[in-house]
Amino acid sequence: MSAYLVSDTYISAILRPLYPSGRMSTDLVDDAQARGEVLYAQNLASVNCRYAHRADLTEHQPLPFKFDQTVPLLTPIEVLRLLDCLEHQSSETEHYYSAPGYEVLAQVRNHFIRKLPGYKEARRDL
Numbered sequence: 001m002s003a004y005l006v007s008d009t010y011i012s013a014i015l016r017p018l019y020p021s022g023r024m025s026t027d028l029v030d031d032a033q034a035r036g037e038v039l040y041a042q043n044l045a046s047v048n049c050r051y052a053h054r055a056d057l058t059e060h061q062p063l064p065f066k067f068d069q070t071v072p073l074l075t076p077i078e079v080l081r082l083l084d085c086l087e088h089q090s091s092e093t094e095h096y097y098s099a100p101g102y103e104v105l106a107q108v109r110n111h112f113i114r115k116l117p118g119y120k121e122a123r124r125d126l
Contacts, residue, residue: 042101046092
């Protein structure tokens with residue numbers, strides 16, 4: 001499996017629909033920034049873990065993540081598709097499923113699953 005670093009725009013596009021109402025307040029931008037930093041850190045750790053054995057590659061160094069609130073608002077299904085790709089790029093570390101990056105990703109995924117058309121009306125029992 002391969003792994004690559006996704007862009008700030010990519011992570012911002014995942015997070016922006018969590019805050020759908022127009023211009024974001026400073027508190028909301030700070031929250032999105034914090035979540036984005038966690039997702040970026042996990043993606044970076046995954047890429048470095050994946051390619052640690054390659055002597056011909058240098059370790060990726062962290063760059064400051066910057067949340068971009070001007071990205072277009074995506075639909076829930078578009079966000080879920082981006083999340084699947086981000087998870088694939090971020091899951092190379094040994095303890096991925098207990099990492100803060102996984103927790104943020106799972107929270108965002110659960111939020112958007114509930115936004116899918118028909119989800120609220122679907123049966124919960126058999």
